[in-house]
Amino acid sequence: MRFLATIGAAILGMLAAIGRVALFAADTISHILRPPWYPREFVTQIMQIGYFSLPVVGLTTIFTGGALALQIYAGGARFSAEAVVPQIVAIGMVRELGPVLVGLMIAARVTSSIAAEIATMKVTEQIDALVTLSTNPMKYLTLPRVLAATLVMPVLVAVGDIIGIMGGYLVGVNRLGFNAATYLKNTLDFLEPLDIVSSLSKGAVFGFVAALMGCYFGMRSGRGAQGVGAATKGAVVAASVLILAANFILTELFFAA
C-alpha cells in the first residue's frame, strides 16, 4: 500500500506542478493586454536574450552543420548517395537541429541566467521591494523576459539555420569537393516554405518555454544560496526537457503524414 501511496503522491505532485506552471503562464500572458508596460525592460531583454546570444548560437550551429555534412557524406557513401549532402544538411538544420540546438543553448545561457537573477532578487527581498514600490513583478520581470524570448528566438533560429547550412557548405566545398554554386542551388531548391515556418515556429515556442521556466523557478526559489542553486538547476532541466518534448509535438503537427 505504501508503494501505491508513493506513486499516487508523485503523480499528484506532478499534476499540481503542471497546474502551477499553466497558471503562471496564463498570468504572464494576461499582462500583455493590461498596462502598465515596461518597454525599457523589454528592449534590455531583447539585447540580453537576442543580441548577446548570437556568438553562442553561431558557434554551436556552424560546427554542427560541418559535422552533419561529414556524417551524411560518410553515411551516404555506403550506398553511393554522397550527393545528397546539401539537401540533408539543409533539411536537418532547418527542421530539427537549428531550432533544437538554439533552444538548448538558450536554455543553458538564458534560462539559467533568468532563474538565478530572479531567485537572487527573491532571496534578497528585491521582489518584495518591487511590490512595495507599486510595481508588479510579473509585469516588470516576467513579461518582458518571456515576450522578448518569444519574439527574438525565431530570429536566432533563422540565424542558426543559416550559419549551420554555411558550416555544411564550408565543409562540403572545401573538404568534400562539392561545387560551391551547385551546393547552394541544391540547398535552396530543396527547402520548402513549411520547413522555414516550422523552424521559426519552434523557435518562438522554445523561447517562450525557456524564459517562462527561468521566471517560474526564479519566483519560486527557496531561501539562501542553496535555494538559488536549486531554482537555476530546476529551470534549466525543465526548460531542456520541455523544449525536446515540444519539439516532438511540433514535428508531429507539422510533418506527420
Next chain:
Amino acid sequence: MINLIGVHKSFGPKDVLRGVDLSIPKGESMVIIGGSGTGKSVLLKSVLGLIAPDKGEITVEGLDVTRLRQGSSERDAFLAQFGMLFQGGALFDSLHVWENVAFRLLRGSLKRPKEEARAIAIEKLRRVGLTPDVADLFPAELSGGMQKRVGLARAIAAEPQIIFFDEPTTGLDPIMSGVINDLIREIVVEMGATAMTITHDMTSVRAIADKVAMLHGGKIRWTGPVADMDDSGDPYLTQFITGSAEGPIEAVR
C-alpha cells in the same frame, strides 16, 4: 492609523502569529521588538500585503488590507503611501543608485521627467548624507552602511505617509548604527510620517521610538511609551532589555 486585530499566521505546523492586536496612531513612531524568529518581519509584511494572514483584520486608515487584490489599482494606490527600508537594503543591482532612489518617480502613477526624478534622487541622497557622485554608482560598489542609506533615501523619495523599517541597523558598526538611527528619527519627525520599525537593537529602540511593542509567543506581550519600558515590571520585556540569559524567555529556541 494602522490597526491589527486578532492577526494569525502559520507556516505549516509553525504558528508564528497567534492573535496580534496592535494599534499605531497617525504620526507616531512604533518600534516592535522581539527575539529572532518571533514573527516581527511576518507582521510587518502582513500589513504591506506581502503575506496574507490566515485570520484577523488589518486596516490602514480604515482600509482593509487583506481585501486588496494583487495588481489592482486600489492596491497600487494603497502601496503608494508606504516607504520601506529593507533589512539588506534590497537595492536593485542592475540599476544605478539614483535610479534605485527614484524608482517610483520613473514609472507608474508618480512618474516625473527623468531629469526631475534624478534631481529629487540626488536631493534625497544628500538628505541621508551621501554625496551626488554616489548617484551614478551601482549598489554593489557601495559599503553596507551606504547601501542602508540609499535604501533609506529610496524609502523617503516619494514622500510617503507611512514608513516601515526592517531591522535598520543590523550588520552595521555602532557609529553607522547611530547615524542611521538619528537619520530615521529626524526624517520621521520632519515628514510627520507614521513609522513602524522592527528591531532587536535596544539603542535603536531608544533613539527611534515613541512607543514600543514587544512580540513574544505570537502575541503582543507588552506595549507602551518608550519612557515606561524600563519600569514595565514585565519579566519578559525586562529580560529582553537587559539581554540576560536567565528569565522566562528560553535561550534555546
